[in-house]
Amino acid sequence: MTPTERPAAPVDVRIEGVELAYGTTRVLKGIDLEIRPGEFFAFLGPSGCGKTTLLRLIAGFAEADRGSVRIGGTDVSGRPPWKRDVGLVFQSYALWPHLTVAANVAFGLEERRVPRPEIERRVQAALELVGLAHLAGRRPSQLSGGQQQRVAVARTIVVEPKVLLLDEPLSNLDAKMRVSVRRELHALQRRLGLTTIFVTHDQEEANSICDRIAVMEAGSIRQVGTPMELYERPANLFVAGFLGAANILDGTVASGAFTLAGGARIPLAAGAVPPPGAKLMFRPQHASLAADAPIAGTIVHREFLGATVRYALRVGESDVVVDVPFQSGGDLHDVGAHVGIALPPERALYLAD
Ligand SMILES: Nc1ncnc2c1ncn2[C@@H]1O[C@H](COP(=O)(O)OP(=O)(O)O)[C@@H](O)[C@H]1O
Ligand SMILES: [Mg+2]
Known part of the structure; x- marks a missing residue:
């Protein structure tokens, strides 16, 4: 089955009482969050506030000292990343330079020993979804930054995750590209209907494409709301100052x-x-x-x-x-x-x- 043939019903993500420390440094201080099915959700906050750590924790690359993560009602705490139905797109994209676009996208399916004809069908479908089917034979170095980013997204959605996690996916692009790629990303998220969490330190990015935002500061969530709610009714001075003048x-x-x-x-x-x-x-x-x-x-x-x-x-x-x-x-x-x-x-x- 390909993502285009039968999209699965979107799932929610619930984070309860999550605490995480590296040594004596408390990086996440009691995080509670509910991300709705199909929502385009942002973690927004200054550098070092714990956004990537929280994302890695949802993906299974980090483990909480306390608290739980539920995906579609199932407690996934303690499960490895490949048993969580999540796809994480790294900030660096991490594409294989020596492989073609199609081979990069096929990689995760080959690892899972999916039969060859099914791999070809699913790679084709994923590349069509991100609008790159015509560039399947190119190598990453022959693509623009925005196209590379779409390959990274295709490679993630081809394994049919239930939750898509994006860590600062636009930060490697120049200012002009960032605006057009964020629109594409928004349109793609709507087409997929996939619960998506987007990490950024850029309030304009979060405001322009996300349904709701969790504003983070030093390991805590200061407020959750739609971009307009946060701007019009900030709960504290930190949120007021972080979103707009x-x-x-x-x-x-x-x-x-x-x-x-x-x-x-x-x-x-x-x-x-x-x-x-x-x-x-x-x-x-x-x-x-x-x-x-x-x-x-x-x-x-x-x-x-x-x-x-x-x-x-x-x-x-x-x-x-x-x-x-x-x-x-x-x-x-x-x-x-x-x-x-x-x-x-x-x-x-x-x-x-
Ligand atoms: N593996 C680690 N060991 C020790 N400290 C870490 C580690 N990873 C992150 N940190 C610290 O945790 C804090 C949050 O980091 P991070 O989640 O990457 O923030 P953000 O993504 O919001 O910039 C930072 O102070 C960082 O230095
Ligand atoms: Mg980060």
């Missing part, structure tokens, strides 16, 4: 208002309950500049970006960015000008670390 200001909460260090008073929106130690967070496009607005600042830099004008301001001890839509014929504020920043109360979020 964020202004963050210190202050104190008293009698229905947040008072900035410099004295400006911002009334709390109805129902707003700032957590202890909260700071004010707002996006650059949600504020505006006006002479009589409450937050006093000084413009230190101005960038004309076409559709918007980006102002960098100094507010007390903090740096603030405000994006103002550009109106032709409108007046711009000059560097050095003292202006006020206006912020609608419902656009002010109060978040802690």
Whole structure:
């Protein structure tokens, strides 16, 4: 059976209470996650936060000290990689340079001693799925970076995994290729309907193609949500700052208002309950500049970006960015000008670390 003939029903992945340490370094600190059947899911976080370790743990190349991994309801903890129905595409692709595209894709089936006619049929089907059937006779060095990546994906899906794991699959491509290849990857994932986990440190990559994202920091998951949920309703300052530009200001909460260090008073929106130690967070496009607005600042830099004008301001001890839509014929504020920043109360979020 080939992936094109009968796609298996997609499975879920459940990670419960996973802890992992290398020596005394805790790399994964109590991970709980539920990835839905057929979902395109991202692990997003800065370098060193544990994304690859978590992916390797799902694949069976690392073992947790505590906790479990379930794939399609089956606890796979303790099983070797080849008994988990997962396919891992490595960051480096790891293609055999001396083998043709077809032979690279056939490799895993030969290892499993699949009969020759079936190998040929499945390799052909996998190459058609990734749009490379016409290049089956080439060697990896005769392909572009994006095509090599598709060979790596074909080689993984030909063994019919239930879960596809991709570790920074776009990082070897130049900036332009990354955008077109990520679209192809998204279209392919939808065609396959395969539960897919995509590891990246690039928020734009995760936002543009993934259904949901787990934002990780130092071995912990800080928030899980759709790209829009994470942007609009970040749960903490880390997520707010990691997904998009964020202004963050210190202050104190008293009698229905947040008072900035410099004295400006911002009334709390109805129902707003700032957590202890909260700071004010707002996006650059949600504020505006006006002479009589409450937050006093000084413009230190101005960038004309076409559709918007980006102002960098100094507010007390903090740096603030405000994006103002550009109106032709409108007046711009000059560097050095003292202006006020206006912020609608419902656009002010109060978040802690
Ligand atoms: N085999 C290992 N032995 C010791 N430390 C490791 C090993 N693999 C990873 N680490 C450490 O675990 C942390 C997480 O690594 P990794 O999962 O590769 O992060 P990411 O993929 O998010 O960049 C890092 O601090 C890294 O140095
Ligand atoms: Mg990594």
